[in-house]
Amino acid sequence: MADFVLVSALVSVLFVAILQVGLTLHVRNTLISCASEGARLGARAGSSPQEGAARTRDLISASLSSRFAGDVSADVTVDDGVLVVAVRVRAPLPVLGPLGPDDGFDLVGHAFLEAQ
Known part of the structure; x- marks a missing residue:
């Protein structure tokens, strides 16, 4: 009986840790994707980098949270x-969970400027 309690507690902690790593990787990949999409919009002919930043903010707010x-x-x-x-x-x-320090990720998306 005691072995079951000890092992199940360890397995539960391990499971929660794996879920948290998965959440962190999902947030990172989503932020990179949104930054790259915003860079592609900002690099189009007739567009500006500020439009790309605004599009990135919209995509992040729609897919994750406005906090990000x-x-x-x-x-x-x-x-x-x-x-x-x-x-x-x-x-x-x-x-x-979704809570953490404010200075965690510093990600950059790049795109070649069409008007060259």
Whole structure:
């Protein structure tokens, strides 16, 4: 009886830890996808990086939560002589469910600027 209690407690903690790692990876991958999509919109001819940042905020708010869309910025950078739109997302790291420190993720999505 005591063995069952000890082993089930350990298995339960392990299960919750695996779920939390899965949630963290899901949030990270979703943020990268939203940043890349916003960069592609901001890099289109006739568009601006600010439109890409706004689209990124909208996508993050729709797919995760507006808490993760608080710090989104976009600008044009030069990478090996090519103009690139970079959308940067700084979001909290979910440590305990969706809660966690505010400075967890710093992710960037890139896209080549069409008007070159």
